[in-house]
Amino acid sequence: GENVEQHPSTLSVQEGDSAVIKCTYSDSASNYFPWYKQELGKGPQLIIDIRSNVGEKKDQRIAVTLNKTAKHFSLHITETQPEDSAVYFCAASFVGDMRFGAGTRLTVKP
Amino acid sequence: GAVVSQHPSWVICKSGTSVKIECRSLDFQATTMFWYRQFPKQSLMLMATSNEGSKATYEQGVEKDKFLINHASLTLSTLTVTSAHPEDSSFYICSALLAGKGYEQYFGPGTRLTVT
Numbered sequence: 001g002e003n004v005e006q007h008p009s010t011l012s013v014q015e016g017d018s019a020v021i022k023c024t025y026s027d028s029a030s031n032y033f034p035w036y037k038q039e040l041g042k043g044p045q046l047i048i049d050i051r052s053n054v055g056e057k058k059d060q061r062i063a064v065t066l067n068k069t070a071k072h073f074s075l076h077i078t079e080t081q082p083e084d085s086a087v088y089f090c091a092a093s094f095v096g097d098m099r100f101g102a103g104t105r106l107t108v109k110p
Numbered sequence: 111g112a113v114v115s116q117h118p119s120w121v122i123c124k125s126g127t128s129v130k131i132e133c134r135s136l137d138f139q140a141t142t143m144f145w146y147r148q149f150p151k152q153s154l155m156l157m158a159t160s161n162e163g164s165k166a167t168y169e170q171g172v173e174k175d176k177f178l179i180n181h182a183s184l185t186l187s188t189l190t191v192t193s194a195h196p197e198d199s200s201f202y203i204c205s206a207l208l209a210g211k212g213y214e215q216y217f218g219p220g221t222r223l224t225v226t
Binding site for chain 1: 154181
């Protein structure tokens, strides 16, 4: 089955700096790669996703890159703000069967 | 759009009792819903896949007789934790598959279950 590894487990940055979170996956059949933001006591919120036929996608301060050959994808957050502080999960999916990374706790210091 | 609700948001029950958690897609139809379990500071673990009108598919290690799933309509799936024990205490989260838009899953806000 699919195995998703996520690094780092914790990340602390200064407000305004960039943050990068990386994930690798094992199943070459996976074709959908979403990123979720989860705040304490809440359900995950989809923030950006990318499909296997695309190498990069950007939405304002958030971007995701995908390298299918190497089976890794990354989340990039620029100009971080304190409200970006949360746990971020990557996931890899094939036909709706989604597996999650272990999560990254991002702290943005004002 | 693509809003998923869960009820209740939190529940406390005594050992041996059963608890039902509802998951609803509010503004779309979901032929497939998923149930996840999340322990503190850990990732989401898929428990089962629920398809409307058919039996749920459980992940390895998840007791189907303990975690009863019913997906009776295109907007409602329920998870019943039967004969709950303290080790069942966890954060239960459902998600719904948005058909026609690839494989995007939208998550509910979660239900915090505490078994005393």
